[in-house]
Amino acid sequence: MAALVEEILPPSLDATAEQPPLFDGTTRLYTAYICPYAQRVWITRNYKGLQDKIKLVPLNLFNRPDWYKEKVYSPNKVPSLEHNGKVIGESLDLIKYVDSNFEGPSLLPNDPAKREYAEELLSYSDTFNGAIISSFKGDTAKEAGAQFDYLENALQKFDGPFLLGEISLVDIAYIPFVERFSVFLLEAFKIDITEGRPKLAAWIEEFNKIDAYKQTKADPKLVVEVYTKRFLG
Numbered sequence: 315m316a317a318l319v320e321e322i323l324p325p326s327l328d329a330t331a332e333q334p335p336l337f338d339g340t341t342r343l344y345t346a347y348i349c350p351y352a353q354r355v356w357i358t359r360n361y362k363g364l365q366d367k368i369k370l371v372p373l374n375l376f377n378r379p380d381w382y383k384e385k386v387y388s389p390n391k392v393p394s395l396e397h398n399g400k401v402i403g404e405s406l407d408l409i410k411y412v413d414s415n416f417e418g419p420s421l422l423p424n425d426p427a428k429r430e431y432a433e434e435l436l437s438y439s440d441t442f443n444g445a446i447i448s449s450f451k452g453d454t455a456k457e458a459g460a461q462f463d464y465l466e467n468a469l470q471k472f473d474g475p476f477l478l479g480e481i482s483l484v485d486i487a488y489i490p491f492v493e494r495f496s497v498f499l500l501e502a503f504k505i506d507i508t509e510g511r512p513k514l515a516a517w518i519e520e521f522n523k524i525d526a527y528k529q530t531k532a533d534p535k536l537v538v539e540v541y542t543k544r545f546l547g
């Protein structure tokens with residue numbers, strides 16, 4: 315369940331910050347507020363009501379503390395999760411890990427047909443993101459449009475506003491990216507991704523009602539700034 319009271323978010327740690335204790339029994343999500351991969355795990359944690367069980371350790375990715383790579387997680391990326399004496403990474407693995415190793419509502423249905431489709435959609439997410447990012451330097455409307463059509467079609471497969479009907483890890487895997495692409499495409503290309511895609515529009519609207527998600531949304535101004543620099547520079 316979503317927390318009723320809005321969580322006060324801790325400040326991001328930069329290169330000057332001291333390392334929090336490691337393996338002291340606290341479960342920690344090393345994250346960055348701007349990172350869509352980390353946001354997947356953050357939403358999962360919030361949705362399952364694990365705010366008191368999984369502590370957020372936000373990092374400033376532009377001025378990262380050396381101890382993160384040296385002592386915590388050598389790939390030096392976020393997200394990573396410190397739990398039970400080890401640190402593990404990769405957002406798609408982490409959302410499944412958090413779903414199956416912690417309490418709270420399950421975020422994967424038991425229905426085998428839905429499970430199979432979940433895997434298909436999860437493994438498609440890198441292709442989806444990659445195609446949209448490369449569309450920024452190509453025929454944006456056509457190439458990005460094809461990816462949003464894919465989601466629009468996927469949303470028609472099961473009854474209900476979410477990809478498997480009910481909300482699941484699959485929706486949580488896509489929303490951080492759709493959120494950023496939607497802001498950036500509108501601002502930089504005047505493309506409204508919901509135009510002519512009623513299912514996608516309803517999906518985004520449903521998400522915006524969920525506190526577990528709302529609290530994780532990225533600052534749209536920062537998204538535009540970072541994306542413009544990274545993809546149009």
Ligand SMILES: N[C@@H](CCC(=O)N[C@@H](CS)C(=O)NCC(=O)O)C(=O)O
Pocket residue numbers: 346348349350351352375390391392393403404405406
């Ligand atoms: N495949 C990874 C990707 C994580 C990732 O690329 N995170 C970015 C921030 S959004 C990062 O930490 N980049 C820092 C770097 O690559 O040095 C996952 O799904 O968790």
